[in-house]
Amino acid sequence: MSNSGTVRQEDRDPLDTKLPMVEIFETVEGEGTRAGFPTVFVRLFGCNLRCTWCDTTYSYPPAKSEFTMSIRDIVKQVQTYKSKHICFTGGEPLLYGDKSALLLQSMAEIDGIEDVHVETNGAIGLAPFLETVQLPNVRYVMDYKLPDSGENDKMDVNNFALLRPQDEVKFVIATDRDFDAAVETLQQYPTKALPMFSPVWETMPPAKLVERMLAAGLSGVKLNMQMHKIIWDPAKRGV
Numbered sequence: 712m713s714n715s716g717t718v719r720q721e722d723r724d725p726l727d728t729k730l731p732m733v734e735i736f737e738t739v740e741g742e743g744t745r746a747g748f749p750t751v752f753v754r755l756f757g758c759n760l761r762c763t764w765c766d767t768t769y770s771y772p773p774a775k776s777e778f779t780m781s782i783r784d785i786v787k788q789v790q791t792y793k794s795k796h797i798c799f800t801g802g803e804p805l806l807y808g809d810k811s812a813l814l815l816q817s818m819a820e821i822d823g824i825e826d827v828h829v830e831t832n833g834a835i836g837l838a839p840f841l842e843t844v845q846l847p848n849v850r851y852v853m854d855y856k857l858p859d860s861g862e863n864d865k866m867d868v869n870n871f872a873l874l875r876p877q878d879e880v881k882f883v884i885a886t887d888r889d890f891d892a893a894v895e896t897l898q899q900y901p902t903k904a905l906p907m908f909s910p911v912w913e914t915m916p917p918a919k920l921v922e923r924m925l926a927a928g929l930s931g932v933k934l935n936m937q938m939h940k941i942i943w944d945p946a947k948r949g950v
Contacts, residue, residue, distance in 0.1 A: 725782070725813055726781065726782045726783040726786075726813075727781050727782075727783060728782050728810050729779040729780060729782075730779060730780060730781075730782070730785070730807060730810055730811075730814060731755065731756035731776035731778075731779050732754070732755060732756055732776060732777065732778050732779060732780050732785075733754040733755065733756045733776070733777060733801075733802065734752070734754045734777070735752065735753050735754070735785065735788050735789065736751070736752055737749065737750070737752070737792045737793075737794055740796060740798060742881075742907075742909065742935050742936065743852055743879055743881070743907065743935065744879060744905065744933075745796055745826060745828065746936075748794075748795075748796045748826075749793070749794040749795075749796065750794050750798050751789050751792045751794045751796070751797050751798070752797075752798045752800060753785060753789065753798070753818065754800050754801060754802065754804075755799075755800070755801045755802050755803075755804045755806070755807070755811070756776035756777070756801070756802055757776070757801065757802045757803065757806050757807075758801055758802040758806065758832070760803070760832050760834055760856065760860075760862045760865060761861070761862065782810075782813055782814045782817050785814060785817075785818070786817050786818060786821060789818060790821060795823055795824055795826070796826045796827075796828075797818050797819075797826070797827040798828055798830060799814075799815060799818065799827055799828070799829045799830065800829075800830040803831065803834070803835065804829055804830065804831065805831050805835045805837075805840060806835070808839070809843075812840055812843045812844055815827065815829065815840070815844050815849060816843070816844045819844065819846045819848050820846070824848060825848055826848055826850070827846075827848055827849050827850070828849075828851070828852050828879075829850070829852065830852050830854065831851055831852070831853055831854065832853075832854050832856065833853050833854055833855040833856055833865075833866045833867060834856070834862070834865040834866060834867060835867065836867050836869065836870065837851060837853070837867075837873050837874070838869075838873060841873060850875070850877045850878050850879075851874065851878045851879075851904075852879045852880075853874060853878070853879070853880045853881065853904070854881045854883065855880055855881065855882055855893075855896065856883075857883065857884065857885070857888075857889040857892045857893055857896075858888055858889060859886050859888060859889050859914075860883065860885070863892070868896075868899075868900050871900035871902040872900070872901075872902065874902045874903060874904035875904065876903045876904070876905075878903070879904055879905045879906075879907055880902060880904045880907070881907045881909055881935060882896075882907070882908050882909065883909045883911060884908050884909065884910055884911065884915050884920055885911040885915055886914055886915060887923075889915070890908075890915075890920070890923050893906075893908065894929070897932075905933060906932045906933070907932065907933045907934070907935035908920060908924060908929075908932055908933070908934060908935060909935040909936070910936075917934070917936065920934065921934060
């Protein structure tokens with residue numbers, strides 16, 4: 712405490728750090744290698760990209776953060792659920808640097824949590840987070856943006872070499888141009904992560920995407936369907 716009675720920055724508990732939030736809820740994971748597992752979603756507000764096909768536009772401006780929560784309170788709420796999996800998402804959950812890393816570390820340290828996967832958009836360098844948070848139950852799902860997203864030029868291609876076998880790299884395929892770009896990207900930037908192709912149903916029917924994957928001989932690429940959009944209305948929140 713300073714002489715004025717106010718708490719100095721260095722005296723504050725880091726777990727009292729607050730972050731802008733959208734929602735915390737429990738459902739089943741809708742995609743990726745853990746699809747179908749009951750999962751707690753921790754969705755932060757804010758994103759540094761504006762993808763044309765984004766399905767969470769409520770997570771960034773001009774919308775406003777619905778509320779803020781301290782890292783301590785976020786952890787407490789996560790602990791009220793029974794799921795052993797956490798999806799750390801947004802927006803872009805790594806947007807807040809050290810604060811994001813501290814929240815990630817704190818959630819991964821919760822007793823019984825088997826998996827925390829970070830849904831990151833490919834525009835933020837992962838090196839600082841991989842160095843800071845070194846827990847075996849933390850992994851990254853990098854959503855690499857292709858040309859039809861409108862944000863391909865923002866991608867940090869250095870992340871491909873950093874990703875590990877437990878990580879995933881997702882390509883959202885909207886058109887044939889996107890498909891070709893995804894194949895070229897994987898050839899140009901080898902990665903240990905599991906590649907996944909996700910169709911934008913309105914412009915890339917899943918059957919067509921499968922046909923193209925087979926024709927291209929992509930035996931190491933996984934088709935990634937969004938289960939939650941099959942179970943519920945695609946526009947429904949909190950599921």
